[in-house]
């Protein structure tokens with residue numbers, strides 16, 4: 221598995237299982253990585269557009285930060301009325317994928333008790349590690365959001381409601 225990281229995150233992603241790490245502050249990842257089965261984009265924009273170049277034909281690009289597409293409306297949201305809007309919104313990545321025979325999907329997080337129970341089991345088993353950047357008291361929630369918005373948090377920020 222390959223991933224991008226800056227030197228700030230390199231030790232963390234290596235510990236989490238990355239075999240290949242591309243420093244995104246110095247190198248364009250699509251020149252270093254080729255022919256992967258899939259790519260998972262957490263950044264969107266230009267990073268999403270470039271992700272198609274690292275995936276082989278028949279593969280899949282999934283984005284958490286790009287545009288929702290028609291399957292998001294039909295399957296994930298159960299709102300077929302949104303198909304035309306999402307079709308238009310995702311035209312860029314879908315056309316990019318069509319040219320390379322790579323599918324595009326948007327990952328939409330939605331509340332699900334059974335998914336959370338499954339995640340909790342995997343965390344208890346040690347299959348998933350929860351990475352916590354920091355734990356802050358409620359009084360410091362403003363600073364915590366500012367840190368999150370900086371785009372450089374390393375994992376989750378937990379807010380303590382009671383001291």
Ligand SMILES: NC(=O)c1ccc[n+]([C@@H]2O[C@H](COP(=O)([O-])OP(=O)(O)OC[C@H]3O[C@@H](n4cnc5c(N)ncnc54)[C@H](OP(=O)(O)O)[C@@H]3O)[C@@H](O)[C@H]2O)c1
Pocket residue numbers: 224225226227228229244262263264267283284285327328329330368370371372373374375
């Ligand atoms: N679709 C959904 O339902 C859904 C749900 C939740 C979140 N999201 C979206 O998912 C995205 C990711 O959120 P997140 O909570 O994981 O955190 P985030 O705060 O966006 O990501 C922080 C991490 O990304 C690294 N990073 C920043 N720019 C990068 C780049 N150009 N290339 C590679 N790595 C980069 C930073 O590393 P360095 O500090 O080392 O630079 C930092 O470790 C956000 O856009 C969020 O809005 C979507």
